[in-house]
Amino acid sequence: MNNFAKKLKNEREKKKNLDPKWTQGYVAQLIGVARPTYTAYENGTKQPPMETVNKIANLFAISTDYLYGKTNNPTPTTRKDDLLNLATSISRAFHDFDALPEDEKQFLFEELPETVKWKLEEFRKHKARILEQGRKNHN
Numbered sequence: 759m760n761n762f763a764k765k766l767k768n769e770r771e772k773k774k775n776l777d778p779k780w781t782q783g784y785v786a787q788l789i790g791v792a793r794p795t796y797t798a799y800e801n802g803t804k805q806p807p808m809e810t811v812n813k814i815a816n817l818f819a820i821s822t823d824y825l826y827g828k829t830n831n832p833t834p835t836t837r838k839d840d841l842l843n844l845a846t847s848i849s850r851a852f853h854d855f856d857a858l859p860e861d862e863k864q865f866l867f868e869e870l871p872e873t874v875k876w877k878l879e880e881f882r883k884h885k886a887r888i889l890e891q892g893r894k895n896h897n
Contacts, residue, residue, distance in 0.1 A: 761827035763802030769818045769832075770800070776895060789813040819891045 773780035786796035789810060798804035799814075806814065815822045820832040855863065 760802040762805070762825055763800055765825050765827070766814065767800040769820060773818070773895065785814075785817070788817055816887050817891070819888045 770780055770782070770785055782796050782800065783793040786793040789796070790813070791806075791810065795804065799806050799810075811822050811825060815825060818832075821829065823829045824832040855866075858866075
């Protein structure tokens with residue numbers, strides 16, 4: 759069994775220990791595949807397409823990097839890290855704003871509001887997925 763399969767099965771089993779409805783068939787239905795296909799994912803005999811991997815990660819509120827063994831931290835932190843990096847960059851830019859060339863000042867005025875809106879919307883979507891997953895787990 760490969761790393762992906764082990765982590766996938768472990769995540770489902772954790773859910774199943776809290777709520778017996780989290781069978782392979784139930785998860786298969788939630789991600790839109792047949793039960794035998796999902797079973798093959800857990801057994802490591804079949805690798806899901808990236809679209810399905812993303813559905814699995816969203817369903818379990820974990821990162822795809824965790825599923826693939828690139829990190830031991832299951833919590834998806836990329837968006838949070840991106841937001842923190844953006845905030846740091848903004849802070850640095852405005853700290854030295856007067857020293858910036860005019861074209862960079864203009865760029866900040868034009869692009870910053872949309873970038874912040876986009877990052878905030880991404881964060882809200884991620885937060886909503888986690889909250890929805892929490893509600894599903896309690897029902």
